[in-house]
Every structure is written in structure tokens, then in C-alpha cells.
Amino acid sequence: AKPLVMGFSQVGAESEWRTANTASIKDAAKKAGITLKFADAQQRQENQVKAIRSFIAQHVDVIAFSPVVESGWDTVLREAKAARIPVILTDRAVNVADKSLYVSFIGSDFVEEGRRAARWLLDYAKKNPAKQFNIVELQGTVGSAPAIDRKNGFQEVIAGNPKLKIIRSQTGDFTRAKGKEVMEAFLKSEGKNINVLYAHNDDMAIGAIQAIEEAGLKPGKDIIVVSIDGVKGAFEAMMQGKLNVTVECSPLLGPQLMQLAQDVVAGKPVPKRITVEEGVFPAEVAAKEFPNRKY
Amino acid sequence: MTAARMRAFANAPWFTSLVTVFLLVTMLGLGGAAYPGLLSLQVMLNLLIDNAFLLVIAVGMSFVILSGGIDLSVGSVLALTTMICAWLLQKAHWPPVAVIALVLLLGAAFGAGMGAVIHFFKLQPFIVTLAGMFLARGLCYLVSIDSITIEDPFFVAMSQTQLPFLGGFVSPGALIALAMLALAVWVAHFSSFGRAVYAVGGNEQSAEMMGLRVGRTKILVYALSGFCAALAGVLFSFYMLSGYGLHAQGTELDAIAAVVIGGTLLTGGYGYVAGALSGVLVLGTIQTLIAFDGTLSSWWTKIVIGALLFVFCVVQRVMSIGKTKT
Amino acid sequence: MPDCAKVVPVLEMAGIHKQFPGVKALLDAGLRLYPGEVHTLMGQNGAGKSTLIKVLTGVYQPDGGTITLAGKRIEPRSTQDAQSLGISTVYQEVNLCPNLSVAENIFIGRYPRRLRMIDWRGMRQQAAKLLARLQVDIDVAAPLSNYPLAIQQMVAIARALNIESRVLILDEPTSSLDEAEVQLLFSVLRSLRDQGMAILFVTHFLDQTYAISDRITVMRNGEREGEYACSELSRLALVNKMVGAPTEARPLDSADEAVAASNAGDAAVLRTRALARKGVLQPVDLTVKRGEVLGLAGLLGSGRTETARLLFGADKADSGSIEIGGRERTFATPVDAIAQGIGFCSEDRKHEGAILSLSVRENLILALQARQGVLRAIPFKRQQQLADDYVKWLGVRTASIETPIGTLSGGNQQKVLLARWLATDPKLMILDEPTRGIDVRAKQEIMDYVTSLCRKGMSILFISSELPEVLRVSDRIVVMRDRKACGEYRRGELDETSVLHVIAGEGVQ
Amino acid sequence: MSVHAHDARTALEPAAAKERLVFLRHPLFRPAAALAVLLLIDFFAIPGFFHLEIKDGHLYGSLINIVNRAAPLMLAALGMTLVIATRGIDISVGAVVALSGTVAAMLIGGTMVVNDGVPEYVSQTPMPLALAAALGAALLCGAWNGLLVAGFKLQPIVATLILMVAGRGLAQLFTDGQIVTVYYKPFFFLGGGYMLGLPVALFLVAAVFIITALLMKKTALGLFIQAVGINPVAARLAGLRTATLIFFVYVFCAACAGLAGLIVTSNIKSADANNAGLLLELDAILAVTLGGTSLAGGKFSLVGSMIGALIIQTLTYTIYSLGVPPEVNMVVKAVVVFLVSISQSAQFKHLWQRRAA
């Protein structure tokens, strides 16, 4: 039979995480014998729409994409539906009135990731009942979905607890350099007040850790560092005791996606929402887990 | 004699634009040979549909660049427009016509404001519009950090209407963009405002000495660009049905590139508004080629875009050598 | 000529003051202009003529003084103001838009319209008609920048003529025109005068002044020196009033001959063989000998400037060769020519000469520095000394050597550019219209430099639209016509009329 | 001839008064004043802003932070100043930063070997070689830009757009889109080390600045670059090798960007091809214009550009320190840029004087 053709529109290559995501999808496609049409949108929704339109024009068998943003997909998805091409979402959901416009969504739940980070912190706080926890937050790119969701999830959980308080919050654009720069400023203006750093991704945490060290403090001890993603660098930091915990957000959805695509095209019923197995990795397990990390 | 006529032909001011069109056709031809299906009618129409907003922005940018200025704020103004549209429609429940009228007005006013600052304080357009870019982008987040989905029936209808055309379809947005282009070409070549723009771009001091209203022209140019950016924002709202602060990042560079590729000189005074169309199509074609190829990784995508731009610009340059006044 | 006692002036400027940083350009200057007269404004370079005109036309705001037009006080704030008041102006430096077509440059701001649209075809026809009145026959749809300065000047004049106005102001309109064109312009001006228009005319040519004007206002150092009826002022008296001190009785008239050096050796400094460029210049053979002045005469567009540019490597020749000191050279860029000891003073001062926002000193040393190379900077002290010396020697009127050259008057800019090349001590100096816009005294001085430089062994290729000037300084004259050289004559073989015959293609009689 | 009496004294008096305040008219006065005002606001709004202490044998404090962070921007602005002076623009500096940082990081690379919790560092390529390669890559980029602008006579903005897009792609290609972490201590000295109590990056900037300034003052480069920027046609006819000059400034600009890339990489101990130097070109151009250099080319001020870069970095730092909510960052930045540039315009001075009078 002719190999299955999948059109995949990726957000871009803005982070290691994303690159791992792309690599996983490409590998899995090769393994599954699926012809992958890959298009990079360079972080822009309009480019994704263009790519999807060109997939429709090329009559691919199935379209998958990681939406840059949740809103604004109605029209083009309708065109896909009219062309009878099933659509699978990865990584992020979309916000459309008609849920039949896509067959399935496979990916992580950013809000839940924020909650998990907060829950870990609550647990930690219980072990040190006497202390007050002043938190500084390094947000992702202003307006981006992970930044908004991870912030909300985190806040939701710590809201009821007077001992946990966010004293500073600023964007670090998901990058090491900005994370470091912003943390430097925080350290200057808040100094010893800061007990906890919550970073929306590992990269910013790694940058901030450098800033903390340069300020003469011990990350992981003087300031507890909590972050999200679970990239290799985070594990290295944890092994050195500089990072306390990272909440996994797995980019390795390639195999699951390919399986799903084959099922969809074969006409098998598929669940509307598939959540990826993700863990929470505190520093204690870092050394053991490190060899298993792929990205 | 024929040699002389050839020379005159190559020296004609529209020659560069012609070269651009020729190269565009060549590129599409080669692409069509390599990727079957590329030359289908709908793909060509998609080129228009998907780039309608960019075309409108590039039209406004053409005027600014012809007048010797630059406008970096257009992408942000577009985003701000989508945001205001979405907010007014969804949260304040305004009627769509009022919303569109208001945002177009706001866009023009925003541009005029920047133009006034540029003119009265004799500041550099680059810096003023850069500040405008930050401002408009920042205002988006003040409206809402999150994206807002637009459910207004009129916008939805504009988004989903497919006007049949020779067996394919075009969107209303694409038609609006083409109409805007036609209007702009008329303004540039048959109105005294348009000619004043060229004069100011050619030599501002001389234009002043010849008794043209340089200040008024400059302010109007930026107002026009702001208006176009807002119109592009409305088209974008049709296209995406959402308002979002991160929409259209970097569009200003695309627009500038489109204008320049279309044969307009960044130093002002030389070029054609119609060139914006060929510039936009060149950029769109490059993207379509890459999407049809479908094997490029994210970085190869960038490298190939760069390479295609390079080939295009150099060939364009070599073909029109000897005439360009830089 | 109107009777000044009875007629009221259409325009009166009085007590005008204007100060620039470091310069008092106008000090109590004034002017009276009557309907139906041609009034010439005269004065040395930097006397304030152009500034006075710019104050009148709203380019500059005066620091004090009054302007009255047809009995009403006016305060033009911008050029539009002045235009709408009926004052039409041709400025000294051509102020047109190079990117627009010739026709548009004439009509911009007041297009002929049809159906509320610009009527392009009508505009081109009218433009062609207007230019035909000045006997210029060119493609009016082509961009202005395609044409040499002289044509641009004609376009500027055509533009001014087209404006319905009471007052017409021409600031050195003739500086790049040849004799025939000047005569044409004059006949147009006379007919306008007869229709009652008041015309203000600025020139440095005494002949032209006496040929056309009814009255003369002389300016000196930013002041009005006096106002005279043309018929009552002798040439010598006029010059004395401009200069401020009685000059020696030596006639400064261009008609009079100065004695030239004529010590030309025989060694050729430069020789071209069939040097040509397609569509621009047909094969030319030229020889310039050591210590001689070789004049190039010809009408506008006869290819003199092109010849000069090829010799200097500003444009690349596509056939033929240049031989210097017996060795064949090719010049791809001016750098190569400069290395061989050639200097070139362009006719287009504003676009090809002066670097406007750099200081006089920087402009002056630029070519010398370029020849020395980027790394061997001329010490600052030496730069100052060079600049000071040349400014003094050529009598450049400038607040200091550190003022931007753009703020100097036109003639003074020209002197600085001349100095730029003199400083490189070239073997061959190409002077394309070096005396354009230069006052009588300075012109005399420049001619004297030219001859004295030759005495020191420098060779000069001299291009000028003023035939008498060419005749006077040149040891030999090559006449050009239709982009090729059509004759070579030694000093004395030709006079003005015979040159004109050669130019017209009739040979020497 | 009627002559209006004119009171020359009234006209001259203010002029005389102005002579005494001549420094007010110095082109650098206004950028410097803007910076001073910004610092003054910081002084009142941020406690301990000017506080400096010695920590681990070097100075530590907000001011040190600002200059340290501003170092890459200052370098980029230095190169950009010369490009702008020739009427050009280089929007590829961000990509060059990414590229040079990537090359250095990949060559030095190294792996962390954890022995009993003590990390050890090993380098792959000798560091000097790696640094030379990184700067070499930057120079190549500059030569490429220079070739397109000076050789092919492409418009600078499109010519450098090509590298802006493709350069970052190349960097990502080298790293496979991963962040390359460097595990080699000596390399960190460049962007994170201290000498005589001050950041090493500061010395690098100072060195480049001094070399550039000397080059501009002691050779004729400065004059030539201005001449080319103001009137390229006249400059060529005066015998300048305009193409060579233009080629040179692009190479120089890329070299500065390359050095900036090394500092950035060394500072965060890793090369992030995706994000390093992102939009640095805009900030660099902004710095140059804030410093009073016109984008139309010609006269330029290196010191002005340095001040411009410091204004931008101080502003960023202030925003972070004041606890401005992130969604307002852009608005604040926009307002400050507006205010600073308006306050620098001559027209503003007129308005102000008229009000005062």
C-alpha cells in the first residue's frame, strides 16, 4: 500500500524542548513508515495556517500540528474537514467551537504542570513548617500559552496558603540569558528575602542559578529552585544540588502520534484527549534518572 | 539602433519591477517542475489569501519608504488591531461595523501621531516607529495577555466565505487587499499627495523649496501606513478569528523586505507601489516552496529562505545592473 | 524703463538682518523692485545675495527688518507662502527632485488635471512646450537625474516661468549656461518684463548685467551698498563698489585678454588614443603637454564633461587607451587616476564635489588624505595649516576652517574644492567649469592661479562654457561637437566668432 | 535709502549668555543627560541602587550588573555605529552573535565528569583556537555582508536580512537546535570573570572602544567613513575607495558582534543558537540613534552609542527592579524611548526656552 502521508506543522525551533519534540516526531515517522511533510512556522500562527493550507492542497492523509496559540483555527480546520483530512493536535489544545474539527489531541497539560510544581512546593513547605516562603517567578514569553497556564496552575494551588507568597514576577522569555539577567535584578532588589525561585522552564532556571551563585548564595539551599520541562541540563543541575525539582513536560510524543495517525486513517475510534505520561523529578532521583534522559 | 532601444528599455524606471516579475514566474515554474501540484490554481490563490494582510501592510510601507522613511510599528499595530477588535466584539459586544470603523480610525491616528512626532520634533522615523512598535505591542497585553477568540457572526462569515473563482476560491480578505492595492497605485500615480511622497523621498529639502507641504505629506504618509496596518489587522482578524498580542511578530521586516524586493529603494523616491505585490508574492512563494518540499528541518528552512532570498536579490541586481542609483 | 519716482515698488525689503551661528550674513540689507524691470543683485561671493533671496522667499526667517509686497507687509514663513504671494524663484543650487521626471519637476504642486486625476499626457505636452520656449528639446518623461546640470538649470527656470507671479527671482541662473542659452533666457526675460513682471536677477557676469538689467543693487558684506541705474554706473565703478576699495584700473572685463603663460613644453603628460564610451563619447585623441592649458570648448552636451570623467576614471572607458608618462594605463576608478597625479574638479559642486556637513578643513584635505592612504593620517596641525593657507590664499569667506562647507556661499565652496585638488599637487588638473558661480574678482584670481600653476609645470584641462575665458587661458583649444572632438587649434588661431563657427560645424573662416 | 534702525544689542545679548553654557550644546550632552535622569530615578526608586560592595574579591552591585549586561550591546552598537555612518544598516548582528557563540561553545564543548559530586571540566579544542575560529566565523559573516553591499550593491537591509535569516539557521544546524553547554572553566572568564575587581567584559568593551576610537582619530578612517556616508558620489570622486571602506565597516561590525557572541556565551556558560542575540540588532540601532548618530549616515559618535547602550540597559534593569508587571514592560520602554528622543530634539529645546522666557 502507499505509505501514509502526514503533514506536520511545527511551531518553530525556539528551544531545546521543541527540537526534541521535532526529533521525536521525525524518528517515529521513519520507524512507522509514514511519509512526513514537515513545515516550520518560525513561531508564527499565520505561517502555520499557510502550511496547513498547502498540506490540504497536497492532499496529505492526515494533518498534525502544534498550535502556536489556542485561538483562531476555525476557518482553516473547516477547510481541512471539507477536504476530509483528519487533524490531530499535539502539545497544545485549540479553542474551537466545533470540537469535531479535530479528531484528537495528544499532549501535556500546562496548567497541570504548574499545579504539580506548586504541589511539590507545598509538600516541601510542610516539612519546614516554621518558615515563610517568598517566591520569585520567572515567567515565559508574555502572552504565550505555557506561560499563562503554568502561572495560573501554580497560583491556583498556592492561593490558599498564606505562607507562600509570590513577591516578584517578571518575564525571562524562556531563555537562559534573560533568566539570568532578571534574576540578577531580583537578587539586587530583594536580596535575602527570596526563598524560592519558580521558573516556567528549565532554561531560565539554569540561567537564574548562575545569577544566584554569582550573588554568593547557594541555589538549591539558600534559594529553592523549582522548574518545569525536565531537560538534560536540569538533571545535571539537580545532580550538583543546585536545582530542587523539575516537573516533566515530555516532548517525546512521536511514537504515540504516529500510532494515533495510523489508527485515525484506518478508521479506528480514538480518544479525544491523550495525555502523555509525565513525571515529577526531585533532585534525589536525578542521578538515577539522568542516563534515561534523551533530550 | 536596437542596441540603443535595449538600453533605453533597461534604463526605464520600471525595469527592475519587470525583472522581479520575471524572476517570480521563473521561480514558480521551477518549483512547479519540482513539486507537482504547486502550480494548481488553488495554491496560487492561496498565495493571495494567505498573504492578503501582508500585501496591505506592504502597500502602506511602500508609501513610507518612498517618502524616505520607515515604519517599524506595523506588525504591532496589526496585533493591537486584532486585540481591540476581539475585545470590543467579545467583551463589549459592539456591532462589527462600528468596531472596524473605530480600529481603522485608531490605526490612522496612531500613524499620524508618529508622523507628527517625526515631523515636528525632526526625529528619525526609525526610532519613533520603533517606540511605536513597543507601545502598540505593549498595549495589546494591557487589553489581555491571553488570546481572545472572535465569534461574531459577521467576522466568522468573512472568514469562512469562499468566493468561487475559476474553479478555485478566494477569500473576501484577498479581494479587499487587491482593492487596496489598486487604490494605492492610483493615489501614488494620479493624486498630488502621491507625487508629493515621491518628491519628498527624492529630496526633502528641494520639495520644501518647490513649495510642497512636506510636513503634511509626511504625517499623512504615516497615517496611511497606520491605516493600512489597521486594515491588515482587520483582515487578519477575519483570517484568524482571534485577537492576540503575539500575532504577526516580525511582520514589519517581511513588509520592508517585500517592498524592497519589489524594486523600491530604501533611500526613498524610487520605486512603485505595485512592486509590493510582486515582493509579497516572492516571499509567499518561497514559503510555499518550502512547505511543498516538506523535508526541511527548522534550521534548513531558515537557511533555504536565506539562500533563495540571496539568489533572488543577486539575480535581480545583476539583471538590472548599470541603472540603479544607490 | 519705468520711472522710479512715480511708480511704487512692487517689492521692498528694508533693514533685513540675518545671523547664522558665527556669521552675520545680512546686516541691514535691503532691496527695491519695481514692476516691469530687470534688477540685478551684485556682490562678491558671500556678500549675502542668496541669503537675502532666501529671506524673501520664506526659506529663512529674518532676525529683523520688513518686507513689503504691493504695499502690504508680508512675513513669508515658508516657500509655499512666498509662492502663493506670487513670488517665483530659481535658487542658486538647483533645487529639484532628481528622481522625478523633467515634466513633473516643472509641474509638481500644480498639476494639470483631468477628471480630478493628474493629466500626465497634458503635463508632458505642456512641459515640452515650455522647454521649447527655452529651446531645450529633451525627453520630458525621463528622470531629471539623467540630464546634466545645465539642463537641470533650464528645467528650474522653466518651472519658475510657469508660475503665475508678479515677482520672478533668479539666483545665478546662467552659471552653467552657454552664451546662446543665456541669450535665449534673456529674450524670455525681456518679454516677461514687458508684461510688467518684476525680475530679480543675480549674476557674477558683468556683461550679462549690462545686457539685461535696468537697475543694479550692490551688496557688500551683508549690507546694501547702494542702488544704481544701470546706465549711470560704469563697469569699473561697479567692481569697485562690490569690492569696497578702489582696485587698480586694470580692466576686469572678461572681454579683455590677460596674458597667459604660454611656456608649454613638448613632453606629453597625457595622451589618449581613441578613448571612447558607447553612447556617451565617440573616440577622442587628446594630448596634454607639460605646463600647458588645454581648453575644451563646445556646446552643452557636446561631451566635454564625459571626456573629463573618462580621463579621471570616474566612468570607465570601453575602448581606447590612456597613456601617461609614456606608459599605458587603465583607470577603473578615480583612485587610479589620482595615483597618476590627476585631479578633477567636477562641474556639479553640490552632488559631486562638496561633502556638505563636513568642515572646510576636512573637505580641503580629503583628496590629499585619500592619496596618502587611510593609515597615514595627516597630522591635525598640518591639516589646519593647509586649510588656513589655502583659505587665505584663495580668499575663502568662512567663519572658520571648522565650519561645515554647506554653510558657505556657493562661490566659496567652489574655492575650497579647487583647493582640495591643488593640495594634492597634481601633474594634470581637470577643471570642469571651475569659475561657475564665482565673482569677478575671484574669477580673475582663479584664472591667474591657473596660469601661474602652469608656469610651475602643472598641466590643466580647462572646460568652461564661457568662451572668452577658454580663449584667454588656453594654449591650445579642442573644440567638441556631438560628443566627439572636431578640431584642435593653437592660441591665437581662433577668436570668439570663429570658435562659434567651428562649434556650429562650419569650420574656421 | 531708508534704513531701519535695528537694536543689535538685544539680538546679541542672549547669544553672549549662551556662550557660557556652551556644553549644553555639545551633541553628547543630551544622551548623557537622559542617562543621568534615568540613574537619578533609580537612585530614589530603588534602594541601594548605587551601593557597591566587595564580594569574592570583586565589586558587586547594580551598576556593575548593568555595565556587565550592557557589554554585548555596547560592542554591537560600536560596530553598528560605523555601518550606520556609511548610510548602511546591519540587521544580522543577532545572527552573528548566535553563530560565533555556537562555534566557540561547540569547539570548546567539554563534558562534565562528576566524581563524587565534584564536577570536573575538560575542553575539546584548545581555547585560543576555538576563540579564533569563532571570531573567524564572524569575520566571514562580515565579509559576506560586505560583499553583498559593497560588491553587489544590494540595499544593506536586504543584504543583511539574508544572513539574519540564514545565519541563525546555520548556528542551529551546527547544534542540532540544542543548547550547547560549555564545561570549561577558563572560558567563563571572558563573560563572567573579573579583573582588578571589575568584569572582564568591561575591559573587552573598553579595549575595542579605544582601538576603534584611535582608529577613527589617528587614521583617516573616521573622516573617510563620514565622507562616504554624507556624499558617496563626491567621496568617490575625491579618490576614496568607497567599496573597500563599506566592506570594511561590515566586517568590523560582524567582528564586534562575534566578540559580543563570545561574551554572551561565556556568561551563560552555554550557546543557545535559538535565542542568543535575538533582536540585538534592534537594540543596537536604537543605541546608536539614542547616542545622536543619524541613520541617514555621516557624522557619528562612538561615545554617544556607548551612552545609548547604557540607557537601554539601565532602563531594562530599572523595569526589572521596580517590579513592573511584565505585561507593561513594553509600554514603559516605549514611553521612555519617546521621552528621551523628544527631549533630544532641537525643537523641544525651542519649546522649552519659549516657555521659560
Ligand SMILES: Nc1ncnc2c1ncn2[C@@H]1O[C@H](COP(=O)(O)OP(=O)(O)OP(=O)(O)O)[C@@H](O)[C@H]1O
Ligand atoms: N545656513 C547657513 N548657516 C551659516 N552660514 C550661512 C548659511 N547660509 C549662508 N551663510 C553665510 O552667509 C554669508 C552669505 O552667504 P550667501 O550664500 O548669501 O552669499 P552669496 O552672496 O549668495 O554668495 P555667492 O555669490 O557665492 O553665491 C556667507 O558668509 C555664508 O557663509
Ligand SMILES: Nc1ncnc2c1ncn2[C@@H]1O[C@H](COP(=O)(O)OP(=O)(O)OP(=O)(O)O)[C@@H](O)[C@H]1O
Ligand atoms: N540641449 C540638450 N538637449 C538634449 N540633451 C542634452 C542637451 N545638453 C546636454 N544634453 C545631455 O548631455 C549629455 C552629455 O553631456 P556632457 O555633460 O558630457 O556634455 P558637456 O559638453 O560636458 O556639457 P555641459 O556643458 O553640460 O557640461 C548627453 O547625454 C545629453 O543627454
Ligand SMILES: [Mg+2]
Ligand atoms: Mg549665492
Ligand SMILES: [Mg+2]
Ligand atoms: Mg559639462
